Amino acid sequence: MSGTQGELASLTLAEAARRVKAREVSPVELVDASLERIAAVNDRLAAFIRVLDPEARQVAKAAEMMVMAGHDLGPLHGVPIGVKDNVAVRGFPTTAGSRILADWVPEQDATVARRLRQAGAVFVGKLNMHEFAWGGTSDNPHYGTVRNPWNTERFPAGSSGGSGAAVAARACYGAIGTDTGGSIRLPSALNGIVGIRPTYGRVSNHGIIPLAWSMDTAGPMTRTVEDCALMFGAIAGHDPKDAGTARVSVPDYSAGLGLGIKGLRVGIIPGYFFHHLQPAVLEAVKAALDTMVACGAQLVEVDIEHVHGNISAQLTIEAAEPSTYHQRWLRERPDDYGADVRSLLEIGELLLATHYLQAQRYRSLLRNQFMDAFLRVDLFVCPTLPFTATRIGEMKVIIQDGVEEDMLSAIMQFTGVPSLTGLPSLNIPCGFDPDGLPIGMQLIGRPFDESTLFRAGAAYQAATDFHLREPDL
Amino acid sequence: MSKADPFLGPQDVRNLAAYADLPLAPGREEAILPVLRAWLTDANALSRKMSAAEHWNLTPAITFIHPSIEEGEG
DSSP states (O other): OOHHHHHHHTSOHHHHHHHHHTTSSOHHHHHHHHHHHHHHHHHHHOOEEEEOTTHHHHHHHHHHHHHHTTOOOOTTTTOEEEEETTBOOTTSOOOTTOSTTTTOOOSSOOHHHHHHHHTTOEEEEEEOOSGGGOOSSOEETTTEEOOBTTBTTBOOOSSSHHHHHHHHTTSSSEEEEEESSSTTHHHHHHHTOEEEEOOTTSBOOTTBOOSOTTTOEEEEEESSHHHHHHHHHHHBSOOTTOTTSOOOOOOOTTTTTTSOOTTOEEEEOHHHHTSSOOHHHHHHHHHHHHHHHHTTOEEEEOOOTTOTTHHHHHHHHHHHHHHHHTHHHHHHOGGGSOHHHHHHHHHHTTSOHHHHHHHHHHHHHHHHHHHHHTTTOSEEEEESSSSOOOBTTOOEEEOSTTOEEEHHHHHTTTTHHHHHHTOOEEEEEEEEOTTSOEEEEEEEEOTTOHHHHHHHHHHHHHHOOGGGOOOOO | OOTTSOOOOHHHHHHHHHHTTOOOOTTHHHHHHHHHHHHHHHHHHHHHHHTSGGGTTOOOSOOOOOOOOOTTOO
16 A cells, blocks of 8 residues: 555544544545555455445545534544445445346435434445345355455455455445344454444344345444444434334443453353364464453353254244345346345245244244343353355355355354344454464344443453454555 | 255245245256255254244244334324
8 A cells, every 4th residue: 555545544443533533634535545445456356336436535525624614523524434235325326236226326325324424424435245135255246256355365255245345455444234144243254354233223224225124234344343333333223214223222332442351251152152163263262262361351151052053043034034025026037136146035935934933933042041141141252153264156165074064054153143132243353364364253242232242342452463454455 | 854855856846936926937946956955954843843842932033013102202
């Protein structure tokens, strides 16, 4: 990266926002740095479907004038942010990574987009993704295959793959992703960044193309926990346009970041999350737990009797709900879907109502067990997924003993648990494998207790430097 | 019934699709059969598990939501 713009692009979101407020850097300079970085890397990464140039420059200029006039738009004033392309941004095509919505231009912002604007964010682009968010590779047949900045022969996971790659590549200071079965956490893990799936109902889904209504969430993807907490505070809260959002007050998520984790009870579930992993992932997460203990946390082993079998419930719900949403298009325009998404949508039509409802009953069972466990622990820690980034195009993965497993069920086997239970889950980078590929761990918390996740994540990042490393692009 | 048992064949898929009013293009049943077979096997296993007496009182996680009525709201 070129000198000064490279330095600017490497700032954290929180530091960039602070410098804007202090008039040490202009929003124009931040957006210039971001757009230059996008121009330098996007041909190799395909992270952005659409770059909002010159619009971002115009907004940055206005933001600069506001700052110079003494007007503070909010915690993200002048900070360049990317938006996953299933989130409506008024006046610009919102494709959901699809051919079917290639020409849809929303007239209104999604609520998360509106709240980010109100907080002062400058949108620099719409981010590439797995088509309609129904997949975990971001291998998009219509807008290009997203590539992992740490090794462009490897995949970035998904479905928010463009968001993950863009943040890791320092092309924007933060991004919005969406997460149904892991689509924020998986690309966060494989791109070495922070990402949070909020409590179901904490953040509005209004204006976001749905995948599975009963599990969809939206959240920030950033380089640090501090950045994530800052962005999260801007978007969280009840929305009258989304009946699924909760009337629960929004705390200052940044306030507790320096409290440390002395005495925090960290739950681990050895019988499920720690027995079927690539060795490097197991070592990294174990080392992370050691770090947390060194910081004063206590480890508590927990058995969740019915956690096994969660994958079937996850797949049943995550298949039936999108197939319902897509019924008309699947009949009118089946050839406009990518092959994998078309197959999944057809499969989802052929599951029985009783399968779906039994899966929904299983969710109640699993949630009850986790809520009982939260009497003894404050949060759970586990790997985000059991492997690191595979080669692009692979639909099978080898985790242990040379056995090939189906990519979709393998990739969601740990992230499905928070999705089914509605619990918040924060991915934090916790190491690298021997090939230099990032490894992530999940922190799973009580409903609406994202503050504890941020606090624990911040303490971990104060003791480690994995989040400070950048890919060599 | 194990995942290897061919309890579902191409014609079964065509029949299911017809029940669902889903017109499957030729060859689609072969494309989706392996995954559908595996998912149905696991879904049936989950259904058996959830039908056990110990889970009798569990209701589905999705419920009808009444909007809250707070002071000042109609």
